Each structure stands twice: as C-alpha cells, then as structure tokens.
Amino acid sequence: MTLDEFKDKHYGVEGTKERDDLDNGYENFKLGSLLHEARLKKGMTQAELAEKVGTTKSYISKIENNIKEVRLSTLQKIVKIGLGGQLDLSIHL
16 A cells, blocks of 8 residues: 555545645654754754754744744745855645
C-alpha cells in the first residue's frame, strides 16, 4: 500500500476535512523540522537565533515544535537575517 492509498483509506481522499487537516499538519511539522535542522547546521541555539531576529527563544521553540504557526514575513526574516539563508517557495498544481 502506498502512502497516498493509506491516507485515502484512513483519512479520506484529498479535499475531505480529515485529509486536509492531516496534510496541513504535516506541512507545519515539516517547516519546523527544516528550521530546526538549518539552525543546528549554523551551530546556533534557539536563543541566539531569536536574538538575531528580535524575537524570543520561546517563539523559535514553538515554531520548531509545531506549536505555533509562523507568518510568512517572520519566516523570511528568520531565514534571511537569522540564518543567512534564502527562502524558496513554490506552488505545485
């Protein structure tokens, strides 16, 4: 069984509420994980990253742990100013 078949069977097909909630939750989790990995690659603590972007360690932790959603403008600031990176977004239809 493929991952999509599993999700169809247990959460419904794309477009149903349960499936959309699952997929959206995964995207938020993935974003937090990507930020966490990037921060570690830079050898930074959450407190150091927070100080660079003018926020709190708690806020960075909440983003990394999928407790708090992050605004796009804030995400750009974290990536560009805090991590010295570039944020690339794409839309797939």
